Every structure is written in C-alpha cells, then in structure tokens.
Amino acid sequence: MDILIFGAGSLGSLLGGLLSRTHEVTLVGREPHVGEVRRDGLRITGVETVDVHPAATTDGTEVSADLAVVTVKASDTEEAARTLATGDVDAVCSLQNGMGNEDVLAAHLDGTVLAGTATYGARLAGPGHVEWLGRGRLTVGPWRPEDDVETAERVVAAFRAADLDATVTTDARGRLWEKLAVNAAINPVTALARVENGALAPPGELADLATAAGVETAGVARADGASLSDATVRESIAEVVHETERNRSSMLQDVTDSRRTEIDAINGYVVDRAEELEESVPVNRTLATLIRGWEAGAGVE
C-alpha cells in the first residue's frame, strides 16, 4: 500500500517507520527531522530498535496515495486537510486524540474517511530519532454512513502486515468517545497539577477530579447516542492511569514546553457538544477554562 503519514512527529514517525518495513511510506513533516530522515534514515529505539529509510518531505501538496494517515495535533488538522485536498488520496485515517478531526477532514476531502484511535506511546527524541515508549493498539472504522467498512478492513490488514496491532471497529464514534473520556480526565488534570499520570490513581482528590471529568464526558457521549457507561469509563481511566503511571501526559508536555494544547478537541469539544445537547458539564468547563487561560497567558500559538 502507498501510505502517506501527514504529521511526522512522535506518533507519525513511529507508525510510519514501522509501516515502511512492508509498505511504500512517505513522511510529511518539518525540518530538521525530515532532512535527517532523508540523509540517514529513521531510527526507532525503545520497545524495539528499528532502522528504516522511508521517503520524507516537508511538502504535502499535490501528493497521491492509497491512504493518508493524519497524525498532526488537532489544531493543525484544518491545514492538513486543505493541503491533502490539493492531491489525490483514496482514503484518510485520523489517529489523533480528541473529537472533531474526522469532520474537518470530511469537509475538505473526497475520499473515504476513517476514524482511528492509537494507544501506542511515542516521543520524538531528536531529528531522525523516535522513541517507542509503549506497545499499543490501533482501532480503525468508517466515520460516516457513506464510508465503507471494506476500506477500514483493507487498512487494518495493511497495518497488521507490518506487525502493528490493529482491529476494525464498526463503532468508531463510540470508540472515540471512550478515548475522549480518558483524555478529558487525565490530560488537563495532569497538566494543571504538573504530575505524572500515576498521581491520578485512586484514592485521592486528583483521582476524583479526573473521574468526574470522565463521567461527565460519558453522559454527553450517551446523549450523543453512544452506549458508554459510567462504569466503563471509570475502569478505562483507572486502567490507563495504571498502565501509564510513569507517563507525562501529552498535555502536561505541551504545557511544560509552552506549546498550544489539544484542549479544544478534548474538554473543549465536550463542553461544545454538551451545550448542543443541553447537558451540564461544569468540571469539563472549568478544566477547559483553566487550560485556555494558561494558553492565553503564556501566549502560545
């Protein structure tokens, strides 16, 4: 399969590097990473050490591919979609966190839109070098009624052919809501308290706060038509906190490095959707306000 990875940062470089063992992969990213990959290849260390030489470019315009995997941060999805629209991709699959990315891609692109989740852990350690921090799982499914499950099956088969752990889902929206509830719980609380994920293990006030945000999110998910119980969300949060106890969440890393966070696609999305569905989400609203307040004060782009 001809695969374009749009957003060759941490996750995109890891998955693109692993996929390039079996498929034709082009990474679309930024300098100095792209130049280093073109010169010396991409090195993956951590869970496994892998040295590969995928194609890499900073120019994602007018490209054609069987599949574009989108791994930019949520605030860059609109630009990614506009850029991809200048080319010809048969299918696009977001593996980003948060909600709203698939709708942005669908608004700009003609091909099949797939929604995915990724629990792999990755960190760009330096130009040409990505650290593989945790084995994970990918789920991929059709996003809209007109997006066919056969395309999701072909994509999952291609991922598996490269030894990635991937499954097809026919309930992509439900899966995204569940992941959203976990991120809405863990990300802003760890970012505001400046703690590793393990600090949210129960019992404790931080655990209670995170769980309250997750349970509120499950309420909005149900109002949106998803079948996501409070118990499932509580269990998922506790499980992810346990499995990633030494992780600094992506939002904590963004705040520490003075970068814009994905708050709009996480708690911000919960607040917006809750308003449309006339649900009350005071915890998510407070967390979103605090993170957005930090972004404004820090002057991040």
Ligand SMILES: NC(=O)c1ccc[n+]([C@@H]2O[C@H](COP(=O)([O-])OP(=O)(O)OC[C@H]3O[C@@H](n4cnc5c(N)ncnc54)[C@H](O)[C@@H]3O)[C@@H](O)[C@H]2O)c1
């Ligand atoms: N890192 C992880 O372990 C992980 C795990 C699961 C999900 N995610 C999700 O995946 C997404 C990406 O996360 P990440 O940690 O890889 O972020 P990242 O910032 O490391 O990578 C994104 C990359 O996209 C590049 N980019 C953005 N716009 C571009 C453009 N127009 N042209 C070329 N390059 C462009 C950026 O330069 C950056 O290198 C997020 O939604 C995140 O929440 C990450």
Ligand SMILES: CC(C)(CO)[C@@H](O)C(=O)[O-]
């Ligand atoms: C699962 C997660 C919360 C683990 O740190 C991750 O999605 C993150 O950091 O965004």
